[in-house]
Amino acid sequence: NAGVTQTPKFQVLKTGQSMTLQCAQDMNHEYMSWYRQDPGMGLRLIHYSVGAGITDQGEVPNGYNVSRSTTEDFPLRLLSAAPSQTSVYFCASGGQGNYGYTFGSGTRLTVV
Amino acid sequence: KNEVEQSPQNLTAQEGEFITINCSYSVGISALHWLQQHPGGGIVSLFMLSSGKKKHGRLIATINIQEKHSSLHITASHPRDSAVYICAVMKGGGSEKLVFGKGTKLTVNP
Numbered sequence: 001n002a003g004v005t006q007t008p009k010f011q012v013l014k015t016g017q018s019m020t021l022q023c024a025q026d027m028n029h030e031y032m033s034w035y036r037q038d039p040g041m042g043l044r045l046i047h048y049s050v051g052a053g054i055t056d057q058g059e060v061p062n063g064y065n066v067s068r069s070t071t072e073d074f075p076l077r078l079l080s081a082a083p084s085q086t087s088v089y090f091c092a093s094g095g096q097g098n099y100g101y102t103f104g105s106g107t108r109l110t111v112v
Numbered sequence: 113k114n115e116v117e118q119s120p121q122n123l124t125a126q127e128g129e130f131i132t133i134n135c136s137y138s139v140g141i142s143a144l145h146w147l148q149q150h151p152g153g154g155i156v157s158l159f160m161l162s163s164g165k166k167k168h169g170r171l172i173a174t175i176n177i178q179e180k181h182s183s184l185h186i187t188a189s190h191p192r193d194s195a196v197y198i199c200a201v202m203k204g205g206g207s208e209k210l211v212f213g214k215g216t217k218l219t220v221n222p
Contacts, residue, residue, distance in 0.1 A: 031208065042214040043198065050208055058209055090155060100145060100157030 002026050006091045006104025013081040013111045021076040021107050023091030029102075031094060032074040036060065036087040037106075043090070049074055081111045115139050118199050118213035125220050131186040133216045135199030138180065146173050146184050147198040149215070155198075158184070189220045 007022045025032065033048035035058075045058030049068040063085060065077040074093075078085060091104040116137045125131055135144070146158040159166050159173040161182065166173050170189075175182040186193055199213040 033210070035210075040214070043200070043210075043212040045209055045211075048208060056208070059211075088153065092155075094157075100160045101147070102157065103147075103155040106153050106155075 004091055004093055004102050004104040006089075006107060008107060009105065011107060011109050013078070013109065015081060015083060015111060017081050019078050019081065021078075021089055021091070021109075023074045023076065023104055024072050025074075025093040025102070026072065027093060027102065028071060029093035030071065032068070033058070033092050034064070034066065034074070034076045035090045035092065036085075037090060038087050046076065046089075078109075083111045085109065086111045114213070115211050116199055116201055116213040118197075118216050120216060121214070122217045123219070125189050125218070127190060127220055127222050129189050129220075131189050131193075131218065131220075133184045133197050133199075133218070135182045135184070135213055136180060137182075137199075137201050137211075139201065139211070140204035141201040142204045143202045144175055144182050145200040145202070145210070146182075147200060149196040149198060151195065158197075186218075189218075191220045191222050194218055194220050 004025045030051045034046040035043045037043050044060050046064050047066040049055045052068050052071050055066050068074050089107045092101045094101050119134045144161045148156045148158050161175040170187045172185040196215040196217050198215045200210045203209050
């Protein structure tokens, strides 16, 4: 049982490049979400999904796109990377009913 | 003002001490979560609370809905408890959005 698998673990991008952060879970959770963590700011919600075909914006959605075509996968796309998107990104699933969240191991992204 | 405030920001304790971390929030919530972030960066969910008290091993979490306050207690602290502890609330009213405190960095010295 892998839980939440997040890839890649590290990435360096040039300004203007695009990329996709992958997130997959095998727990059949309906709820999945993406966060960024910056020093002094704590974790902030980027986008979330309550099920396949349903997504919504969080606190800091600008510059990011998501889609949810299956229950298992919830990729995060950076359309045109900017230095302000340098951060550590976490994907999580679960959190509904009486269950807590399961987090991926994180992606450290640097935009130069 | 942040919707979720944690105190203290940093906490240093000696092994064996009883530890309390506080979380206050200013919005209506459907649930409150306590998370632990290890020095290596991984995040683990410790508790999800909507009322009362929960206990898991040496960790106890309480919530007072009327006072909009939650506490995380660690009994008989150990150096392996050193981590950042994060409070997060799921806003009520049908929202599915988590809002986080900035975390409390705990260091337990042997």
